[in-house]
Amino acid sequence: MNTDNIILSIRNVVKHFDISGGFLDQIRFKKGRFRLEETTVKAVNDVSLFIKKGETLSVVGESGCGKSTLARVVMGLYPPNSGEVHYGGKRIDNLNHKQMLPFRKKMQMIFQDPYASLNPRKTVQQTLEEPLRFHHPELSGNEINDKIDQVMEQVGVDQAWIKRYPHEFSGGQRQRISIARGLILDPEFIVADEPVSALDVSIQAQILNLLMKAGRERELTYLFITHDLSVVRHISTRVAVMYLGTICELAKAEDLFADPRHPYTKALLSAIPVVGEKRAKQIKLKGEVPTPVHLPTGCVFHARCVYANERCLHQIPELLTLDNGTCIACHAVEENRIIS
């Protein structure tokens, strides 16, 4: 593997959240004795992946699969329980606040809800100049204003509106301002967590075009988190499919959509409604997604999988690389048990 142009890699990242609450909440009575028991949500379990410079890697999955947690671990917003995050060849997950600063400048995040992610008491100008003043204290007022004008123009918001507050804008325009805030420090890498999910279809297209244009012009690398598979197909270079905190398939976008290999990916893709097509037979999954508090043994998908056997019940499948570069974690694929 050529490691030169890898901008970000994460290795065996695990993130669990303790939700056991206070001392009294933890007390359980079992086998005649009181004992303390911790409850943890196993949001991300042993996930490894890398992102090459200039590509768009999408992480897809249903709600609760850990995709947003993964994005936040990458950004350093959550420290991982174990595992490593490397950016440009340097390990960043164990850095302190001060050491992290130069990386924060290069990595920016765009959030889902433009109503919640912009400070309602700051004008657009204040929102946009804060990161500049913080990271580039040497810039003069004029330089800062030039920079803001330039970014505003790029995201398509009228420069005359910079004295306005977020509530004066529509959802689509707010998301443009969030993107402007993400771009203003000239980052290399952007994590976009469901950036178009809260928007109407016609606005969604505008924002996706904007993100792709910014990506081309500034040679950005994206980590794109979404549940919308048609968006994924449109913008991604590679796609990682997550289920219950693990990656079950990672492939080039065209390969994944043309020939999904993992049983879960197959079911997920068959469920997308396509405009103008009557639904082909949808692959039904048994049961429901288990809670990430009590993870199933073995393969996390085994209880819902039609191909599951004894081995899937006990052994966690590893992410194996196939000939065409697709990575897949499934015993059935490995043993050639799936007849398509």
Added chain:
Amino acid sequence: MPHLLELHDLEVRFALRTGDIIAIDGVDLTLDKGETLGLVGESGAGKSVTGFSIINLISKPGYISKGKIIFNGDEISSYSDEKMREIRGNKISMIFQDPMMTLNPVFTIGFQMIETLQAHRKISKADARNIALEKLKKVHIPSPEQRLEQYPHELSGGMRQRIIIAISLLTDPAIIIADEPTTALDVTIQAEIMDLLQELCESENMALILITHDLGVVSQVTERMAVMYAGKIIECGLTDQIVKHPVHPYTEGLIKSIPGTVITPGCDLVQIPGMMPTLTNIPPGCAFNPRCYLKEAICTTKTPELKDAGNGVWAACHMR
């Protein structure tokens, strides 16, 4: 044959301090027995208000200012509140977007189902329970007897939506109005719920009005659809025809702006410039004219009427 449900020139206004705003502006719709109709549009287009107004769920400051709603030959828009209760939740049921908000968290599923039945019919508790069980089986809920004793928080989102569908079926309605029934759910669950609704419409000969912003869902589930923009229906007709050959430039833009329809991955999506006008500030003439690429002088002065565009599609556009 008369239609099961007819909306004639319906107008809904909201009285605000600054003056009335018109949320629904002259909507005509018909629905036949067993038919599935999709109501599509972006947020604020008036699709939900249309759905609500059918069973008179518009509350102050909103009111129906003009037009008629005719159900089974009766003009239900003139009914008193009391008389409306015989229709609402009985002959016409509604399913809402968020299943957690619809169910009462402090009562069991069984209690809520029996209560619904007893509100509409003189029926003993035991009989009501049997009907409830039968409907739960119809929506494919595993171990229905157990579910009756459970509280809403014990069930997953998909399961809750199934319960709501079962509740809406209790009184054997002629029409179900589903307002974004799967928006809060994941795609795999969405597909299951949509399959279920479609199956029920066929087996029970129920009519369905599906209100949604998702054109993919509409194109798979419905026979006819109506596209709304700024309080008006701008295109309606056979779903297959509209999604393949949209007539109105807004519908066309809406379909083309969905990734994966006509544009190859990686290329720019077709985008409709600007955004939908707010209802207080609708441009004169065709409401879509500031965003339209076919705009001519007439579009800014005269409001287009729905006219036959052939192939079972009606569209309101001067240029097409």
